[in-house]
Amino acid sequence: MKIHRHLAEAVIVALEEIFFDNKYADKVIQKNLKSHSKWGSRDRKFFAETIYEVVRWHRLLKFIANDEDFWRIVGVQWLRQGFDLPAWEEFEGLSYDFLREGMEEAAGDFPVLNSIPDWMDAYGRKELGNEVWEKVVPALNKPAEVYLRANALKADADKVVEALKAIEIPAVKVSPDLPYAVKLVERRNIFITEPFRQGLFEVQDAASQMVVPLLGIEPGMRVVDACAGAGGKTLHIASLMKNKGRIIAMDIHDWKLQELKVRARRDGVDIIEPRVIDSSKVIKRLHDQADRLLLDVPCSGMGVLRRNPDSKWKLTEEEIARLRDLQYEILTTYSPMLKKGGVMVYATCSLLPSENEKQVERFMAEHGKDWTLVKQIHTRPDVEGFDGFYAAVLQKNK
DSSP states (O other): OOOOHHHHHHHHHHHHHHHHSOOOHHHHHHHHHHHTTTSOHHHHHHHHHHHHHHHHTHHHHHHHHTSOOHHHHHHHHHHHTTOOOOSOGGGTTOOHHHHHHHHHHHTTOHHHHTTOOHHHHHHHHHHHOHHHHHHHHHHHTSOOOOEEEEOTTTOOHHHHHHHHHTTTOOEEEEETTEEEEEEESSOOOGGGSHHHHTTSEEEOOHHHHTTGGGGOOOTTOEEEETTOTTOHHHHHHHHHTTTOSEEEEEESOHHHHHHHHHHHHHHTOOOEEEEEOOSHHHHHTTTTOEEEEEEEOOOOOTTOTTTOTTHHHHOOHHHHHHHHHHHHHHHHHHGGGEEEEEEEEEEESOOOTTTTHHHHHHHHHHHGGGEEEEEEEEEOTTTTSSOOEEEEEEEEOO
8 A cells, every 4th residue: 555645744743642632542533533534435435444453553753763753653564464565754764674683672671562551461460360361452552343233113123233234334133142242354535434323333442231130120220320421321221221211411510411311312312311410419319319320431441451551551550549439439329329129230441450340349348238249240342342341230128
């Protein structure tokens, strides 16, 4: 593939925004694709993939390039992808021999070879053990596949597969255990398609689709999704409720709940009541009100690094400690919203036991007389091929 100068320059500017201005990679990519509407599909794909791969492999690329300069770093990445570099002065001295020598030098250094910070390597080994950690990290460096969830109010998995096939986007059903899950055969922009506009599906990883069914939802229930965000799981709840009953979707950010409203309209859902958590009274008013309670708490995101590779460079040990405190605060102060006999699911997209089963163990040690731990599930990218997720099902004793 021929690399054009204007594309290369756009890549460099975007990377400087991500690494120097601390902007999120997906937002930077989105902004660039919007402002370069004349780029063809090949250029758009090339731009987005280059950004994500450089962000993902930044430490290794910098090590091989032996340079902080983004032109050199990007040049090394394009060599890794098998491209012939243009004869530009920025790439002077870069060759396949140069790449091979650099890779050989990095071979004995796990954090460099797998492009993760030293602190994260030490942290992961301490939490998961060397054997698991050394399997998980390479899997977290592979680009995630795209999974969709058929919106049960409008379609089943077969209908979604057929609707996508009709517009030449190949997709397959995943497994009987995930009846609404569909996987794209190749990455495509499905947000501009008619089936998406019609609300036939939502984009949602297969692991994420395993969480909501744990609630044992039935139509007519009153369900609280207390950390709803933009509502991927809220909409899943609504589909399993057959749009009958009431869902209270809560978040501290109003803009996320506004996004949920847009998605709900597209999905044909009208049972969601958004509530901004702007004081503790919002929670107290709902004590003993919910038949089901979902706590999909803020977390380190260590299970979804393949989707958000820039998190590797933004996350810190201090931030994980802050999140752990917040998780436990949410677990203890939000759980009273559940009625006796009701079911609560505590979930994260983290692989770290300190954010997962250790939090539940502490909760049970302090509040266990009122609760029964029913089950816990874990998913790992190196085992199931899905995102890293954790969920615990707890029932409030009558």
